[in-house]
Amino acid sequence: MDSPVQANEIMKILERSWIFRNFPEQDKKDLVANSSLVRYNNRDVLFKQKTRTSHVMFIVKGLVKIYKENVSNRPVMLKIISGDHFAGLDTLFAEPVYQYSASSIGETTILIMDFGTFNNLLMSNGRFALDVIRLLSKESLYIFTRLNSQIHKQLPGRVADVLLYFSEEIYQSYEFEFPLARHELAELAGTTKESFIRTINEFKHDKIIQLEGRRVKIVSLDIVRILSDLG
Amino acid sequence: MDSPVQANEIMKILERSWIFRNFPEQDKKDLVANSSLVRYNNRDVLFKQKTRTSHVMFIVKGLVKIYKENVSNRPVMLKIISGDHFAGLDTLFAEPVYQYSASSIGETTILIMDFGTFNNLLMSNGRFALDVIRLLSKESLYIFTRLNSQIHKQLPGRVADVLLYFSEEIYQSYEFEFPLARHELAELAGTTKESFIRTINEFKHDKIIQLEGRRVKIVSLDIVRILSDLG
DNA sequence: GGACAATGGTGATCTATATCATCATTTTTT
DNA sequence: AAAAAATGATGATATAGATCACCATTGTCC
Incomplete structure (x- = not known):
């Protein structure tokens, strides 16, 4: 015992x-x-x-x-x-x-x-x-x-979902560190590593988020929300 | 009361x-x-x-x-x-x-x-x-x-899933009548009406199933299973 | 009984994203 | 410290399936 x-x-x-x-x-x-x-x-x-x-x-x-x-x-x-x-x-x-x-x-x-x-x-x-x-x-x-x-949203919407999932469900903060590698995040978004990387890096270039390795900061929450909503 | x-x-x-x-x-x-x-x-x-x-x-x-x-x-x-x-x-x-x-x-x-x-x-x-x-x-x-x-199978696999779902879960028979219109079956397969129709009609042409309106008979169960398994 | 909606179907076109190939860094293992 | 593996990234290409545009039948409603 x-x-x-x-x-x-x-x-x-x-x-x-x-x-x-x-x-x-x-x-x-x-x-x-x-x-x-x-x-x-x-x-x-x-x-x-x-x-x-x-x-x-x-x-x-x-x-x-x-x-x-x-x-x-x-x-x-x-x-x-x-x-x-x-x-x-x-x-x-x-x-x-x-x-x-x-x-x-x-x-x-x-x-x-x-x-x-x-x-x-x-x-x-x-x-x-x-x-x-x-x-x-x-x-x-x-x-x-x-x-x-998965059926109706396209990739940007699902990547936005992943961002919101971590920030709201897991960390309750708009600044956090992904606890997973890109390929795992892709699994969560229902896509491939490559497509996930491209999409999230576009978010970065568009200044919707800041991204340094696994460190993220959601800059425009409203845009992330819109992306998630409109798929 | x-x-x-x-x-x-x-x-x-x-x-x-x-x-x-x-x-x-x-x-x-x-x-x-x-x-x-x-x-x-x-x-x-x-x-x-x-x-x-x-x-x-x-x-x-x-x-x-x-x-x-x-x-x-x-x-x-x-x-x-x-x-x-x-x-x-x-x-x-x-x-x-x-x-x-x-x-x-x-x-x-x-x-x-x-x-x-x-x-x-x-x-x-x-x-x-x-x-x-x-x-x-x-x-x-x-x-x-x-x-x-939805993430990993492509259409033929998901259409096969729908066939197996009705025959095995709902009707317990390999001959049955779809209780739904094509566009609803498509919703169940996570696709569009058009794509569903094309795919299931291919099954018909390939003699995997018989199909007359909503009446179906699964002819080659093994092929349907393979399609479902391999996606 | 005529009108309108729903259903099943087919062809042409477009596009989002998977796939394949490759590479520089970083991390882990030995 | 070298070798091997994992990670993040980017470009080129291919394609499954969505979208759009029709049409013929069949069913439903004033």
């Missing part, structure tokens, strides 16, 4: 998280007893598509990239998950094997929970179940909009 | 459905008391994007088409829902307004349930909550694969 030091740390994490905070004391203890805290380096694989689903992964610190791999060896990045959220929930409940892969972006801390325990809590704790339902719902809706964008 | 005749009918429906069948008697009665059965004609709108979410819609008979409308007036069909499933669950839990529209395909019967009642049942009935979680999960995963296809 886990050392008391870790147990203590896990309890603190649960108490900080919006989703577990209000759990009954006993439920929290159950979770602590059946979880472990694992630290990952940049680009470590958390789980791989087609392997058996096993545990619930709750992201404590850092970012996790979720991507689908296919025969053509051209992955699609489905989403980036940040702290206080789960990785792989949907697969866990619907399929015996993971439907996508996950890997860490930067130094990442994951709380790995026993699926059985998690399930029991869901069954007994209605509030919790509703929260999980809400999380899954939001996820569905996010991918709906991605699909819509 | 509802007439006893309808109450009786609703109870029968609940008893036939995989999801409500094993509910405690009292829960079923609650549902019956707070639901109503509504019949829709072909192409009736069940709910419209951006209107306030209100009720849970459980499809009893028929099909429902879920689609996103956007400025460009080019809808994307997200999915088709068939009997024994819900329409709009994800939006209901995540947002105050519908994130997409829904309309009936053919004659359709919907059991409209009060959201409050539904919510209470979710909270008190853990099995039910888990079932709903599973449904939402599957939905997410389905759209993930759609997104993946």
Whole structure:
């Protein structure tokens, strides 16, 4: 089992998280007893598509990239998950094997929970179940909009989406550093490395953004928004 | 309130459905008391994007088409829902307004349930909550694969997907009738009417399928599969 | 029963973006 | 410190499929 030091740390994490905070004391203890805290380096694989689903992964610190791999060896990045959220929930409940892969972006801390325990809590704790339902719902809706964008927006619109995604969803700042290489950003925009680079560099030349390596500053937010809206 | 005749009918429906069948008697009665059965004609709108979410819609008979409308007036069909499933669950839990529209395909019967009642049942009935979680999960995963296809498959692959979708998911038969016009099938394949028509007519000329108006017969299932797999 | 809209279809043209090739820097590995 | 791999970038070229413009049938509505 886990050392008391870790147990203590896990309890603190649960108490900080919006989703577990209000759990009954006993439920929290159950979770602590059946979880472990694992630290990952940049680009470590958390789980791989087609392997058996096993545990619930709750992201404590850092970012996790979720991507689908296919025969053509051209992955699609489905989403980036940040702290206080789960990785792989949907697969866990619907399929015996993971439907996508996950890997860490930067130094990442994951709380790995026993699926059985998690399930029991869901069954007994209605509030919790509703929260999980809400999380899954939001996820569905996010991918709906991605699909819509992929079908109808052209590249500048989708690149603008990526900029807004990082600045608004991930970093809450209009100045930030891409945590990913260009080819990964391209996967997120549903295009190729080359096309992504060309498009974002055009944004730079048009002074819509400042761009120095991975460092970005959105200069004309309104133009980025227009590009995103009009596709 | 509802007439006893309808109450009786609703109870029968609940008893036939995989999801409500094993509910405690009292829960079923609650549902019956707070639901109503509504019949829709072909192409009736069940709910419209951006209107306030209100009720849970459980499809009893028929099909429902879920689609996103956007400025460009080019809808994307997200999915088709068939009997024994819900329409709009994800939006209901995540947002105050519908994130997409829904309309009936053919004659359709919907059991409209009060959201409050539904919510209470979710909270008190853990099995039910888990079932709903599973449904939402599957939905997410389905759209993930759609997104993946949209990014990496070219048209013949996506048209093959549409054929397989109807034959395997909807009708469980390799001979069936499209319930939709060509332009709607195109929306489902993420393309334009013209391109869809050209591609599916090529399938016909290549004797991969038989096609007479909306009547289809998949002749070479293996080729359709290969087209779908290799994109 | 005539008008108007919706549907299925085909050809010609255009263009956004994928693809291929190549290269200079930077980073990582040995 | 050298070798190998990853990254960001740019130019040339090819092409899948969107767009535009029609048309013939069929269906629907005053």
